[in-house]
Amino acid sequence: MSSELRFAVIGAGRIGLVHSGSVTDTNGAKLEYVVDPIKESAESVAKQFGCKFSTNPLEVINSGEIDAIIIGSPTPTHVPFMEAAIDARLHVLCEKPIDLDIKNVNQLREKVNKANTKVAIGFNRRLDPEFYAVKKRVEKGDVGKVEQVLIISRDPGPAPQSYIAVSGGIFRDMTIHDFDMARNFVPDIIEVSATGANSFCDYIKEENDFDNVTVTMKGSNGEIVTVINSRHSAFGYDQRIEVFGDKGMLQTSNITPTSVKYSTKDFTSSQDPAPELQTGGPHTLFF
Template sequence: MLKLALLGCGRIGQVHARSIGQLAGKARLVAVADAYEPAAQELAAASGAEVRSSAQIMENNDIDAVIIGTPTDTHYQLIHEAAAAGKAIFCEKPIDMSADRIRACINAVTKANVAFLTAFNRRFDPNFSNIQARIASGEIGDVELITILSRDPSPPPISYIKSSGGLFRDMMIHDFDMARFLLGEEVTSIFAVGSSLVDPKIGAAGDIDTAAV
């Protein structure tokens, strides 16, 4: 059984904890950590896990893999610590805001020879994976155009927007990955437009809520 630790007990951390709870017999949430200890205590009580510091999680051999669901600006340090500790890593996207720091993370996990997966969950959705398989087999034929529409039911908190990277890096990153996944090709050119058309507060925070790429 895979023994997991969760770093970050906020909204997405709670989602991951519930998902782990559905993997009885395959994986178990052993420990959780969060800078806000009441959040860690609450999630630990709900999931049957222990509350530990991130350092304790890295140091202990009873953890096989870590799930990093903390704010983006903390990913870099946690990835390096987990890689050095020999833990497999599942990290929320984006890995970081800096391409150089992302490359440094890739180098760290490669050097440590640990498994690493970014949270592009759509790749594992049966509907998307079925489309990809049909494209790869040639059943659909030559693909000339892929149109992807994504909508969130409600906007995230303004405080989250300021640290998340905004619409392109936090939400549409899934669409960028899906285009690469479905076609098996890399991007060669990009055109993008966007504006704040739904919630003026998002525009005031320096982001957009509507975009076409």
């Protein structure tokens, strides 16, 4: 048996590409397969990362050639692939959302709880080093009793209309990361209100969805969480959080390629814009 954890990435689209790069760059992990029913997509991503490809997810899941899968295929495939992978005793990292219908999520819960492998959902922001550091310091008591959490989350640009059409809407597709982050700091949410607008994207409006939303949540200890989302941001992937308590405040700002500041007679400082959604880079395995 290989000493490396052998992975298959299911879905060779936007996020499948990111995961394929991450597995390839992770010590102790080996990308064995990229799988997509569109042969050209599977083949081209597999070629990029030097692994095998397949058009048949279930065949790969049951092949005995892999230890773990990353499910980055469209949302309606998540539950069936998770079930098959758990049955095949594979570790699973599945992209969010698990499903658009909470009944299907709840039905899966029992199987996941009984799985003797690791099952994780792609709420990547909890593991973002900056957000993780804030969480650890809040746990240490650095801000005292948490009173307010402000989460700002903006994508560089909207996904294509075909994706928006089946995404389940901005709240289930995008704000879901911020709901997860809110509960990371305020586990017991008792009240939610939200508003949405169509500020810039006609095709999002055509799909009866919003491109600009705000959510306010109340926690049972008197905390208020505010989430601000936009489907676009002129200066890149904008991810910030502020946690305010009776003893102080913790804030993160966007990671930029450089912290170098430049000052002249015309302006005092300058930084490159925030990066696009990152691909690759060294990662640590959490299995």
